[in-house]
Structure formats: structure tokens, C-alpha cells
Amino acid sequence: MSTLEEQTQGDVLAGEEDGGSASLTTPARLGAYVRRGGVIVPILTTLIAFIAGGLVVLVTGHDPFSTYKAIFDGTGLQWVFPWVTGSARSTAAFNLQQTLIATTPLILVGLAVAFAFRAGLFNIGGQGQYTVGGIVSVWLGSSFAGLPPVLHITVAVVGAALAGAVWAGIAGALKASLGVNEVISTIMLNWIAIWAGVYLFGLGGPLQDAHQPSVPTSSSVSASAKLPVFWGNAQLQGLHIGLFIALAAAVVFWVLLNRTRLGYEVRAVGLNPDAASYAGMSVARNYFRAMAICGAFAGIAAAMDILGWKFSLFTNDIQASSVGFLGIAVALLGRNTAIGTVLAALLFGALQTGTSDRFLDPSVFNPNLASNLTWMIQGLIVLLVSTDVIALKVLHSGRGVSLVFKRRAAREEAGR
Amino acid sequence: MADSTRPALEPRASTRPALELRGITKKFGSVVANDRVDFDVYPGEVHALLGENGAGKSTLVSVLYGLYTPNEGEIVVDGRPVEIDSPATAIRLGIGMVHQHFMLVPVMTVAENLVLGHEPTRSGGLLDLKAARARVREISERYGLAVDPDATIEDVTVGTQQRVEILRALYRGARILVLDEPTAVLTAQEVQELMDVLQRLKQDGTGIVFISHKLGEVLQVADRITVLRHGRKIDTVRREGATEQSLARLVVGREVLLTVEKSQAHAAEPMLVVEHLHVRDDRDLEAVDDVSLSVRAGEIVAIAGVDGNGQQELVEAITGLRAPAEGRIVVDGHDITRKGVSAATDAAVAHIPEDRHRRGLVLPFTLAENLALREFRRPELSARGWLRTGRIRSRATALLREYDVRGGGPDAYASSLSGGNQQKVAIAREIASDPKLLVAHQPTRGLDVGAIEFVHRRLIEERDRGRAILLVSLEYEEVRSLADRILVIYEGRIMGEFAPDASEEELGMAMTGRQAAAAG
Numbered sequence: 001m002s003t004l005e006e007q008t009q010g011d012v013l014a015g016e017e018d019g020g021s022a023s024l025t026t027p028a029r030l031g032a033y034v035r036r037g038g039v040i041v042p043i044l045t046t047l048i049a050f051i052a053g054g055l056v057v058l059v060t061g062h063d064p065f066s067t068y069k070a071i072f073d074g075t076g077l078q079w080v081f082p083w084v085t086g087s088a089r090s091t092a093a094f095n096l097q098q099t100l101i102a103t104t105p106l107i108l109v110g111l112a113v114a115f116a117f118r119a120g121l122f123n124i125g126g127q128g129q130y131t132v133g134g135i136v137s138v139w140l141g142s143s144f145a146g147l148p149p150v151l152h153i154t155v156a157v158v159g160a161a162l163a164g165a166v167w168a169g170i171a172g173a174l175k176a177s178l179g180v181n182e183v184i185s186t187i188m189l190n191w192i193a194i195w196a197g198v199y200l201f202g203l204g205g206p207l208q209d210a211h212q213p214s215v216p217t218s219s220s221v222s223a224s225a226k227l228p229v230f231w232g233n234a235q236l237q238g239l240h241i242g243l244f245i246a247l248a249a250a251v252v253f254w255v256l257l258n259r260t261r262l263g264y265e266v267r268a269v270g271l272n273p274d275a276a277s278y279a280g281m282s283v284a285r286n287y288f289r290a291m292a293i294c295g296a297f298a299g300i301a302a303a304m305d306i307l308g309w310k311f312s313l314f315t316n317d318i319q320a321s322s323v324g325f326l327g328i329a330v331a332l333l334g335r336n337t338a339i340g341t342v343l344a345a346l347l348f349g350a351l352q353t354g355t356s357d358r359f360l361d362p363s364v365f366n367p368n369l370a371s372n373l374t375w376m377i378q379g380l381i382v383l384l385v386s387t388d389v390i391a392l393k394v395l396h397s398g399r400g401v402s403l404v405f406k407r408r409a410a411r412e413e414a415g416r
Numbered sequence: 417m418a419d420s421t422r423p424a425l426e427p428r429a430s431t432r433p434a435l436e437l438r439g440i441t442k443k444f445g446s447v448v449a450n451d452r453v454d455f456d457v458y459p460g461e462v463h464a465l466l467g468e469n470g471a472g473k474s475t476l477v478s479v480l481y482g483l484y485t486p487n488e489g490e491i492v493v494d495g496r497p498v499e500i501d502s503p504a505t506a507i508r509l510g511i512g513m514v515h516q517h518f519m520l521v522p523v524m525t526v527a528e529n530l531v532l533g534h535e536p537t538r539s540g541g542l543l544d545l546k547a548a549r550a551r552v553r554e555i556s557e558r559y560g561l562a563v564d565p566d567a568t569i570e571d572v573t574v575g576t577q578q579r580v581e582i583l584r585a586l587y588r589g590a591r592i593l594v595l596d597e598p599t600a601v602l603t604a605q606e607v608q609e610l611m612d613v614l615q616r617l618k619q620d621g622t623g624i625v626f627i628s629h630k631l632g633e634v635l636q637v638a639d640r641i642t643v644l645r646h647g648r649k650i651d652t653v654r655r656e657g658a659t660e661q662s663l664a665r666l667v668v669g670r671e672v673l674l675t676v677e678k679s680q681a682h683a684a685e686p687m688l689v690v691e692h693l694h695v696r697d698d699r700d701l702e703a704v705d706d707v708s709l710s711v712r713a714g715e716i717v718a719i720a721g722v723d724g725n726g727q728q729e730l731v732e733a734i735t736g737l738r739a740p741a742e743g744r745i746v747v748d749g750h751d752i753t754r755k756g757v758s759a760a761t762d763a764a765v766a767h768i769p770e771d772r773h774r775r776g777l778v779l780p781f782t783l784a785e786n787l788a789l790r791e792f793r794r795p796e797l798s799a800r801g802w803l804r805t806g807r808i809r810s811r812a813t814a815l816l817r818e819y820d821v822r823g824g825g826p827d828a829y830a831s832s833l834s835g836g837n838q839q840k841v842a843i844a845r846e847i848a849s850d851p852k853l854l855v856a857h858q859p860t861r862g863l864d865v866g867a868i869e870f871v872h873r874r875l876i877e878e879r880d881r882g883r884a885i886l887l888v889s890l891e892y893e894e895v896r897s898l899a900d901r902i903l904v905i906y907e908g909r910i911m912g913e914f915a916p917d918a919s920e921e922e923l924g925m926a927m928t929g930r931q932a933a934a935a936g
Contacts, residue, residue, distance in 0.1 A: 260803060261802070264785070264788075268785075272778045274775050278737065278775040279789040279790060
């Protein structure tokens with residue numbers, strides 16, 4: 001057994017004694033487990049997913065190596081290599097800007113899911129929180145034209161954060177007061193948010209753009225609310241400063257969890273609600289606070305997209321978007337840590353860009369197939385991360401003769 | 417040494433061991449869990465395996481039951497060397513195991529559980545329940561283990577569930593029975609019944625391996641006692657001539673004080689006053705029924721009783737975890753009734769919980785984080801919402817040193833510590849909060865003798881510092897050696913007050929609800 005494995009097992013095992021883990025909720029276990037085991041498991045997981053994807057490429061009669069190379073070129077990540085020069089370099093720069101634009105909201109929705117996991121909650125509602133954040137930011141961004149840019153942007157971003165917080169807070173409050181399962185309530189709230197958006201911006205809807213009455217879309221964000229572009233051409237969708245806001249949010253996430261009383265309480269509640277209430281913490285209150293914080297992250301994610309490059313919200317966009325759901329995969333792969341979430345978001349953002357028909361060379365691999373490949377790789381990653389958890393759950397609840405005894409003996413060893 | 421003593425130790429019943437482990441060594445990486453351990457059991461004898469937590473008892477038994485392959489050594493059954501690679505092989509060789517956590521299906525009947533895995537079938541593969549019931553009756557009569565084959569497992573007592581486990585092992589043809597801490601879950605009455613059962617099994621020629629860390633029980637039931645310490649066999653002794661003191665010395669490796677030195681209490685003003693308290697349990701039944709009591713500064717008052725007589729709810733009410741239905745709880749003049757844990761903490765109530773894994777610790781937290789759980793709101797540990805991580809850590813370092821916690825520094829995870837050290841962390845945290853009232857609920861549960869000694873000494877010291885201590889315990893010995901006054905609880909009511917020198921019979925009467933002539 002490797003040291004890492006032993007350590008993980010020891011931790012898990014010790015928690016089992018005397019039904020000590022009986023009080024751990026499934027998301028709490030999942031969250032705790034996923035955080036352990038360092039970086040090896042996520043890297044392995046990703047690798048396996050890519051190999052499986054490669055096999056599929058092989059079956060379709062293409063060369064997996066040249067396909068992956070083309071996808072990599074599409075992401076623009078080769079920009080970091082100094083030997084890429086000339087027009088290849090400017091293409092790479094443009095591609096990388098797109099990758100990072102896609103990465104920005106993924107970081108934020110990833111944090112929205114990860115923070116819930118740390119509190120022992122499963123936030124499936126990232127999509128709904130993202131949607132209400134988008135609605136509010138496009139509404140605020142297209143109103144008050146002429147405000148000073150810093151103020152206008154702040155108003156729109158804070159508004160989106162609050163909207164997301166309220167939306168997720170509903171699920172948190174229901175959980176705290178009535179014990180409503182947050183998985184169910186956040187899924188329901190997703191649909192409410194989506195259809196509210198469709199109503200608001202649809203034909204004849206109260207917020208539909210008055211300048212183009214036949215198009216189901218919002219008004220456009222005014223210039224004063226647009227996020228400044230710091231890399232590339234603002235007319236050609238250069239990279240906006242939202243990336244820094246997302247990275248700052250990751251720092252906030254870490255500081256909040258590890259350096260504040262709120263984070264201490266949230267983590268205690270997430271890992272052992274019984275011990276938390278024994279210490280005088282209100283489990284219900286922390287559920288609510290944690291959900292509200294999750295929602296704020298997801299709301300900001302939407303504001304970054306709206307104020308950074310979308311500038312308006314079409315109803316079919318609202319229905320087709322899946323950024324919020326990707327946040328679950330990002331958080332799981334990132335092991336619910338700040339740095340892990342950022343890296344996982346970059347991976348998923350790069351995959352999204354690298355396989356889009358704008359950037360992938362069609363002579364190597366059909367982009368339509370490639371984007372399916374992306375979905376497949378993402379799906380495999382989630383599946384592999386989750387099966388870890390399934391295996392863990394079996395180990396936990398298994399009352400098999402051998403399991404219990406091995407556990408006890410291992411614990412004895414760990415305790416020496 | 418074992419070889420030279422063996423002839424003298426051999427029980428008369430048989431000349432050949434039913435089972436022999438020779439020179440078993442089992443390593444996990446660099447950790448040697450068992451170091452050349454010899455162990456044997458003869459038909460018709462009880463051989464106890466004694467040792468502290470982590471001494472290697474469970475590893476040895478896992479080797480015996482085919483869960484681990486030893487690095488060195490051999491296993492001999494009935495004179496034949498065997499290789500036990502799985503529990504199935506162990507069962508085939510006649511080795512039966514009764515685990516601490518029972519492996520029964522709660523919704524099935526006794527008979528169904530008993531035959532599980534080896535079901536008698538009729539033609540066509542249908543389960544022959546009639547035959548199963550008959551087998552249950554047959555075996556239970558043979559060994560005098562009375563059980564109702566049609567009772568559902570979830571409806572019968574823990575003691576009966578254990579009987580079913582034993583019967584199941586016998587049903588599968590066990591001639592060697594391994595019992596892993598069998599008394600940990602039993603009431604005093606059930607322990608006595610188990611002892612009787614073991615006597616009958618012995619007479620029938622079954623070899624019994626009895627694992628425990630309770631010295632008294634081992635002395636009561638075992639013919640021979642093997643002591644393990646740090647993975648090594650220290651000695652094998654006969655019951656005759658062994659005393660609790662001599663065994664404790666072997667187990668811990670030094671002289672242990674089994675009874676605590678205690679001076680007269682200097683009880684001062686009342687610190688905890690409970691008046692006409694009524695508390696309901698999770699099922700909304702009255703668990704605490706009109707309890708009034710007081711604990712003065714500088715004394716230990718023990719609540720003695722059989723588990724499940726309202727102790728849990730009483731403790732939860734006093735510590736603010738559960739709102740009482742009626743009554744008043746006053747600590748040092750502050751009414752904290754129904755005000756929650758924070759109010760109790762502010763009134764300087766500390767609480768060593770019964771279950772350190774469920775409540776006492778957040779296992780995936782570091783020791784520093786665990787040590788801050790009681791006082792994290794105080795300005796020394798956090799200010800304006802920010803944790804003072806530096807102070808939390810340095811305070812933890814100091815506490816870990818003061819309480820001699822071994823197994824890791826402030827950044828180690830609580831889960832990586834042994835039970836005794838985990839309990840020390842919980843106790844350190846509670847006492848460090850400088851409480852006026854310390855509620856200690858089964859503070860030595862699951863600890864070995866060395867750790868029990870530490871906890872007992874510490875509680876007396878804190879008493880002498882003028883703290884009021886409310887001790888809730890299921891152990892006669894603990895209650896009588898620590899308490900200045902004993903209150904017996906039965907079905908949520910205080911049956912009477914007793915002096916610490918009250919006889920076991922007197923207490924036992926009150927604990928089972930028979931109104932004795934109360935001394936107080």
C-alpha cells in the first residue's frame with residue numbers, strides 16, 4: 001500500500017468506529033473524501049478519461065494523437081511556449097483568450113458547488129443561480145446608462161451576486177427550517193429561474209429589448225457596464241478582467257473557509273453536524289449562510305459572462321446553457337479546494353474551446369464530433385470521480401465480515 | 417518463555433491445542449503489528465487476549481480469521497499446519513467469530529439470521545424455514561442458549577443478538593469461538609448471562625478466545641490470559657494467582673493505580689441547581705421525569721444507572737443541546753434553561769461527551785481546530801469574525817504538551833490518534849475552558865487502563881480545584897471510586913442518593929427500579 005493510500009484509508013477508517021460516521025451526510029463524506037488523496041487521483045482520473053476518449057477517436061477511424069494535438073492547438077495553450085512565433089503566436093493568443101473567457105465562469109460556478117460540499121451540502125442549483133445572476137446583471141447593465149463605469153459595473157456585479165445568493169438562499173432556508181433536501185429544491189429552482197428568464201426576455205415579456213421587438217432577447221448592456229478588455233481586441237472578444245475577479249473569488253473562497261469564523265463553522269457543520277451543534281454552532285444557520293455564499297459565486301459567474309462578452313441574454317441561450325452543471329464536475333475534479341477548482345476550470349474551459357468548430361481544424365477531426373468528445377470526456381471524469389465515492393460508500397456501509405475487521409485492525413495500527 | 421511454561425499451563429481436559437499460532441509476525445509497511453506472537457487455545461478452555469488499544473489484538477485475530485496473511489509464522493489446527501486465506505476457510509476449519517458490531521439483518525427473524533448463508537432448502541431451492549426453526553431450537557437447547565426463533569432481530573435485546581451471533585457460529589460448526597470485546601455493548605446483567613453461556617460452551621469442549629481490555633471480566637472468565645503490548649506477547653499467565661493489579665502492570669508495562677487516591681471533598685456553594693426537570697427524548701417520550709439535583713463547587717456527583725434511563729437526555733438538557741419540557745437549570749446563578757449551548761458555555765459549563773466520534777471531535781479536523789471548538793468565539797481565539805489561527809495553534813501546542821497527547825502535533829488530524837489520545841484532546845479542550853461545571857458523560861468509555869487512570873486522576877484534580885463535576889457513568893467501579901455523592905437514575909427518575917461506600921447490591925437494586933432504603 002502506498003503511503004498516500006494508507007493515510008486516506010486510515011482517516012476514513014478511523015471515522016467509522018462506533019458509528020461515528022453515521023452522522024456524516026453523504027455529501028459531507030463525498031466532500032471530505034474528495035479533498036483527500038492529493039492531486040494524484042484527479043490527474044489519474046483525467047488521464048483515464050482522455051485515454052478512453054482516444055479509443056473512441058480510434059474507433060471512428062481517426063488518429064487520436066493528431067486529434068488531441070489539434071484540440072490542444074485549438075485551446076491556444078501553446079502560447080506559453082516561447083518557440084511559437086509569428087502568426088501562429090497571434091492565433092494562439094486569440095485562442096487562449098477564448099479559453100480563459102470560458103474558464104472564468106467555470107471557476108466561479110465550481111466554487112459555488114465546492115463551497116456547498118464543504119458545508120456538507122450538494123448544490124445542484126448552480127445553473128439556476130447562474131441564470132438569475134445573468135437576468136439581474138443584464139437588467140442592471142442595460143439600465144442606468146451613463147453611470148461612471150466602475151460604479152455601473154459594481155452595481156451590476158453586486159446585483160447579480162445578491163440575486164444568486166437569494167436564489168440559493170431559498171434552498172438554504174428551506175433546508176434550515178423544514179429540512180427540505182437541497183438537491184431537490186435546487187433542481188426545482190433551476191427550472192423556475194430558467195422559465196422566469198424565458199418569460200422576462202421572450203416576445204412580449206416585460207424586459208424584452210424594445211429596439212428589436214421580434215427577437216426574444218434582453219436589451220444590450222450599455223458601454224459603461226462592460227468589463228474592460230486587457231488582452232486582445234475588445235471588438236474581437238478579447239479577454240476581459242473577469243478572469244481576475246474569478247481568481248480573486250478563489251482567494252476569497254480559501255480565506256473565507258480557512259481564516260474566518262464563518263468558514264470554521266461551515267467546515268465543522270459539513271464534516272460533523274453533531275459535533276458542530278455540541279460546540280454551540282447553529283447547523284441550520286450555517287446551511288443557510290453556506291448556500292447564500294454559493295449562490296453569490298454563481299451569480300458573479302453570470303455577471304462575468306454578461307458584462308464581459310455576451311452583453312445580452314437570448315431566451316434560447318438561457319435554455320441551452322449548462323455552465324452551472326459543469327460547475328459540479330469542476331468542483332469534483334478540483335477536490336473542492338480553491339486551487340483545484342481553478343485548475344479543473346481551466347481544463348474544462350480549454351476542452352470547450354479546443355473542440356469548438358471555431359478553433360479545431362476540421363481536416364483533422366470534425367468539430368461536431370469533437371464537441372461530443374468533450375462532453376464524453378467530461379462525463380467520464382465525473383463518472384470516475386463519482387465511482388471513487390461509490391466505492392467509498394460501499395466500504396463505509398459495508399458490514400461485511402472482512403471489511404469491519406480489517407478496519408478495526410488498521411485502526412489499531414493507525415493508533416499506535 | 418512460553419515453551420518452558422506450557423506443560424504447566426496445559427488444562428487437564430485435553431493434551432493437544434485445538435488451535436495454535438506460532439511465531440506470528442505481521443507488518444504493515446514499517447509498522448510491526450504482531451512480533452513473533454505465540455498463542456494457543458485448548459478445547460474446553462477460555463484463553464483471554466488482553467492488551468491496550470493498539471497492542472495488536474485485532475491484528476492477531478484477523479490473521480487467525482483469514483483476513484490478513486502473516487509475514488511469518490504458522491497456524492496449526494488440531495495438530496495440522498493450515499493456511500487460512502479467508503473467513504470461509506476459517507469457518508470450514510471450525511473457527512467461529514463473534515464481532516463487536518453484530519452482523520445481523522435487523523428485519524429478519526432469529527431463525528432466518530441464523531441460517532443466513534447456509535440455508536436449509538427443500539426441493540426446488542425453496543427455503544425450508546421449518547427446518548431452520550428446528551435447527552435453532554436444537555442448537556439453543558443443546559447449549560442452553562434460550563432464544564425465540566421467530567423473534568425479529570430489531571425487537572430483541574443486544575444481549576440476545578449476541579446470543580444469535582454465538583449460535584450462528586455454532587451452527588456453522590465452530591469448535592473454536594473468538595469473541596471480540598463481547599461485553600462492550602452489554603449491561604451488567606447481560607454480561608453475567610454471557611459468562612454463564614461461556615461456561616456451558618467450555619463444558620461442551622469449545623475453545624474460546626476472549627478479547628477484552630476489562631481486567632475484572634478477564635479474571636472472571638478466563639483460564640489463561642495472554643497479554644500483548646506493542647505487538648509483542650508479554651506473558652501468558654493462569655487465572656489463579658493473577659490479580660487486577662498484576663494484569664494491569666503487564667498490560668501497561670508499569671505500576672498502575674486502579675483506585676484513585678482521593679481526599680475528602682471540600683464542597684462549597686451549589687454551582688448547578690436543577691429543579692423539577694422534565695425532558696422528552698427524540699420519540700417525544702418523557703425521558704427525564706421530574707429530576708431535581710444540585711452539584712456544589714468542589715464535589716463530584718455521579719449519576720449511576722443502566723444505560724438508556726434518561727442519562728443522555730439529562731446531560732443534553734444541562735449542556736444546552738436539548739430544550740427541556742419543564743423545569744429550571746441554574747448554573748452559578750445564571751438561568752440557562754432552554755438557552756442553548758452558547759449560553760451554557762458562557763455560564764462556564766463544559767461537557768465531555770459520551771461519544772467522542774459523534775460529538776466530541778470533528779475527526780477530519782486538525783487537533784488545533786478540535787481544541788478550539790469550545791472557545792472559538794472568545795476574543796482570544798477570534799476577533800471580528802476572523803480566526804486567530806496563530807493563537808489557536810500555539811494554544812493547542814501547549815495543551816497537547818500539558819495533557820501528554822501522543823500521536824501528532826497541532827496539525828495532525830484527530831482521526832489519526834488512538835482512542836485514548838482522542839479522549840485526552842476532548843478532555844483538554846473542556847478543562848481548558850476553565851469551567852465552573854464540568855459534565856463528564858462516560859469519560860472513560862472504550863479506554864484502556866492507562867488512559868482510565870489518567871482521566872480519573874484528572875477529574876479528581878479538577879474537583880480539588882473547586883470545579884463542580886457531574887459524572888454520568890455506567891461503571892460501578894468508576895462511580896464508587898470517583899463520586900462524593902451518588903444519585904441513581906431509573907426510568908428518568910432519581911431513585912435516591914447514596915454514599916460512595918454503598919454496596920453494589922444497594923446500588924443495583926435502585927438501578928433496576930426496586931426502591932431500596934435510600935441512604936440520603
